[in-house]
Amino acid sequence: MSLARYRQVVIFCPTGVTGGPEAIHQLSHALNAIGVRCSLVHIGPTNTVRVAGGKLIAMEPPHPGVLQAYAEYAPQVPAEIPVDANTLLIFPEGLAWLQHRFVGCGVAVWWLSIDNFFRALGADDDEDADVVLRRVLGRADLIHLHQSVYARDWLRERGVEQLYDLADYTSTAFTAAPARSPSPSPAISYNGAKGSDLAADFFAANPQFDALPLRGYSRGELRAIFRARRIYVDFGHFPGKDRLPREAAVSGSVVFIHRHASGDCYDDFPLPDLFKFTREDALSGALASRLAAAQADPARHWAAQETFRDRVLWEKTQFYDQARRHWGVAPPTSPSNPAR
Structure with a gap:
């Protein structure tokens, strides 16, 4: 076709x-x-x-x-x-x-x-x-x-x-200079617009976490938050490949996402099972234990998400390849990654 x-x-x-x-x-x-x-x-x-x-x-x-x-x-x-x-x-x-x-x-x-x-x-x-x-x-x-x-x-x-x-593809505002190590502060950021009820229940039961809801921030502000806070959690319903987890990952955060819809699809979010949680995990204490472990050992958890970050960095190349293929346009003679 x-x-x-x-x-x-x-x-x-x-x-x-x-x-x-x-x-x-x-x-x-x-x-x-x-x-x-x-x-x-x-x-x-x-x-x-x-x-x-x-x-x-x-x-x-x-x-x-x-x-x-x-x-x-x-x-x-x-x-x-x-x-x-x-x-x-x-x-x-x-x-x-x-x-x-x-x-x-x-x-x-x-x-x-x-x-x-x-x-x-x-x-x-x-x-x-x-x-x-x-x-x-x-x-x-x-x-x-x-x-x-x-x-x-x-x-x-x-x-x-x-x-x-x-x-x-993830905006070059995030991918042009990707983080090379996990963010320094053990604090958490999370999607304040999607999954807010589950997020509220989780953080009410776990006040030990310094957690910032993300809503209404500019790209520059989001990038600064992700570069400062070590963990990003998304409690959303994932009707597609949502952007915030991808932006957070390449900016320095270790990402945890709700195992629902697109979030449960490895092809969309190639993260090990450790970083995907159910509602039951959020309410039982299992998610809290995983977040605490990531706070305590950021290097190991960051390394485990390398495949995901690499995928995000190549999204723009893939996107242009798809457009050329569908519209019958020959690829450039010297392929490169437009995201870098």
């Missing part, structure tokens, strides 16, 4: 500053870099688009906050975009419900997570959401891109066959 016929790509991007929009900007930047013309269309509460005269027409200017946040990716956000049979429209899963409005061109869904599809509908995985899901998965010409092996397997279980691997 190949996407080489599509020499123009248009990606619909939510107007937020989170992992999903950053991945979308990374893809647009990569495609333009390898010679495939790629534009973005911002979609949000006040950003709409209409189709007229063979063109996508943005009804309002692009969101200034998103443009500023991802300026490094040099996004192309024109007011009008001609669309024809050689154009591929890509929707992140949270906007997948829009796909039925577009025919006469290629249409794809990029599954950056699973949960966001249902969240965008205002429903969990129940009967109402399943009706929309069947409509999306039942479209015969719809192309499916997956960010994680977990998403790939989820789609396969539901009969999807036209699948393309397309991961994202």
Whole structure:
């Protein structure tokens, strides 16, 4: 299978500053870099688009906050975009419900997570959401891109066959100068936005840990926290390959993640079992014992995560390789790791 016929790509991007929009900007930047013309269309509460005269027409200017946040990716956000049979429209899963409005061109869904599809509908995985899901998965010409092996397997279980691997990559703000040893302080940081109930229960039962919830920090602030605090714990539900564990690992933290969904998939998070915990582990004292051991012997625990850190450092190379392969673009004559 190949996407080489599509020499123009248009990606619909939510107007937020989170992992999903950053991945979308990374893809647009990569495609333009390898010679495939790629534009973005911002979609949000006040950003709409209409189709007229063979063109996508943005009804309002692009969101200034998103443009500023991802300026490094040099996004192309024109007011009008001609669309024809050689154009591929890509929707992140949270906007997948829009796909039925577009025919006469290629249409794809990029599954950056699973949960966001249902969240965008205002429903969990129940009967109402399943009706929309069947409509999306039942479209015969719809192309499916997956960010994680977990998403790939989820789609396969539901009969999807036209699948393309397309991961994202950890920002070079974290990978350009990776840590060479574990961070000095035995303190902990943890995801304050996902898995907060389990995190609250765990730290209430274990007040001996100096733990900082991460919410609302800039990249620079996150990097400084990870470089100072030795351990990062993620209690989240892992609907895809979440970014914080990867950013923490290459910045100097020893990472522990919740064994759930993508977090339970070794291909997505190649960590030894020691560093993956269940809810029962968090509540029984098993996780507390593992964290204490990592605080006491950081060198051994850091060494055990070398494979994971190496994978993160090569994500950008893999991402560009995937884009070239899918769009039929020859690799450069002198391969190198763009992350370094």
